[in-house]
Amino acid sequence: MANDLRVAFIGAGNMAEAMISGIVKTGTLEPRQVTATNRSNADRLLELHNEYGIQGIMRDKLQLSSYDVIFLAMKPKDAESSLLSIKDHIRPDQVVMSVLAGISTEFMEEHLNDGQQVIRVMPNTSSMLRESATAISPGQNVTMKNVKLAKSLLSSIGEVYVIEEDQMDLFTGIAGSGPAYFYYLMEHIEKTAHENGMDVQQAREIGAQTILGAAKMMIEREETPTELRQNVTSPNGTTAAGLDALNENGGGTAIKAAIEGAMNRSKEITEQLAKVTVQ
Ligand SMILES: NC(=O)C1=CN([C@@H]2O[C@H](COP(=O)(O)OP(=O)(O)OC[C@H]3O[C@@H](n4cnc5c(N)ncnc54)[C@H](OP(=O)(O)O)[C@@H]3O)[C@@H](O)[C@H]2O)C=CC1
Numbered sequence: 001m002a003n004d005l006r007v008a009f010i011g012a013g014n015m016a017e018a019m020i021s022g023i024v025k026t027g028t029l030e031p032r033q034v035t036a037t038n039r040s041n042a043d044r045l046l047e048l049h050n051e052y053g054i055q056g057i058m059r060d061k062l063q064l065s066s067y068d069v070i071f072l073a074m075k076p077k078d079a080e081s082s083l084l085s086i087k088d089h090i091r092p093d094q095v096v097m098s099v100l101a102g103i104s105t106e107f108m109e110e111h112l113n114d115g116q117q118v119i120r121v122m123p124n125t126s127s128m129l130r131e132s133a134t135a136i137s138p139g140q141n142v143t144m145k146n147v148k149l150a151k152s153l154l155s156s157i158g159e160v161y162v163i164e165e166d167q168m169d170l171f172t173g174i175a176g177s178g179p180a181y182f183y184y185l186m187e188h189i190e191k192t193a194h195e196n197g198m199d200v201q202q203a204r205e206i207g208a209q210t211i212l213g214a215a216k217m218m219i220e221r222e223e224t225p226t227e228l229r230q231n232v233t234s235p236n237g238t239t240a241a242g243l244d245a246l247n248e249n250g251g252g253t254a255i256k257a258a259i260e261g262a263m264n265r266s267k268e269i270t271e272q273l274a275k276v277t278v279q
């Protein structure tokens with residue numbers, strides 16, 4: 001990565017930190033190449049500076065023209081005002097990468113000047129450990145050079161997938177929101193283990209190692225998840241009893257509902273913002 005590349009984050013919350021951690025701790029960028037901004041929370045900026053060595057400055061002090069990449073990392077409700085606030089302070093050769101759920105490249109392009117380069121990005125908080133599943137969908141004006149830049153920058157926080165934008169809501173339901181489903185699963189593993197007499201910390205380690213092992217099997221082995229599940233399941237054994245209980249209690253339906261619930265919320269954000277803009 002070029003050592004004169006400069007990246008600014010507008011919005012220095014959880015997602016920005018997860019990305020900054022991955023980018024800086026892997027040495028992909030030097031801390032001096034990264035700036036994070038907030039509108040009002042100065043303590044947070046100091047915290048990020050102390051932890052990662054990056055620059056933290058208030059949003060109104062940010063010299064936008066000095067950055068090659070501008071990440072938008074505030075909440076979707078603040079997208080429109082943020083886009084309008086950067087619109088006339090950036091050049092067409094700078095690229096705006098947004099991690100905001102439900103904010104389309106079309107919406108970004110409409111709120112920026114003609115020809116502006118934008119990329120929609122959906123990472124997840126596992127960026128912190130370089131284990132994100134991150135999707136990118138380039139807008140219509142982006143150069144191949146900047147798509148490559150996005151891929152190499154984001155590969156420092158995990159795997160990168162270039163997808164069609166019409167799959168972005170679904171990707172958000174699976175991968176952007178996905179870590180939370182596994183944390184929820186773990187909360188219930190811990191609770192059940194505790195109710196049955198196990199120490200919570202020990203249950204956490206055992207549960208996490210089990211999820212990690214299963215994830216690695218799916219990544220590294222050739223068998224499908226169905227074959228892997230069948231390999232665990234002895235006839236009339238313990239797994240069969242567990243899976244029967246999962247099915248009887250709507251396990252599969254709940255997983256589908258979670259993914260589609262998040263996906264539909266992403267679509268809804270897009271639609272709500274389009275309405276606000278038209279009014
Ligand atoms: N958390 C996650 O797992 C993921 C989140 N995302 C997306 O990332 C975005 C941020 O989420 P998250 O980090 O969780 O949110 P947070 O609430 O943790 O962070 C948002 C930050 O943005 C700042 N902010 C808000 N408006 C502005 C503005 N106009 N200019 C500068 N800074 C601003 C806030 O500080 P202040 O109020 O001081 O300005 C705050 O620090 C969301 O759009 C979400 O959809 C995407 C993938 C995963």
Ligand SMILES: O=C(O)[C@@H]1CCC=N1
Nearest residue numbers: 100101172176177178
């Ligand atoms: O909950 C949210 O809206 C964000 C987007 C994906 C994960 N967190």
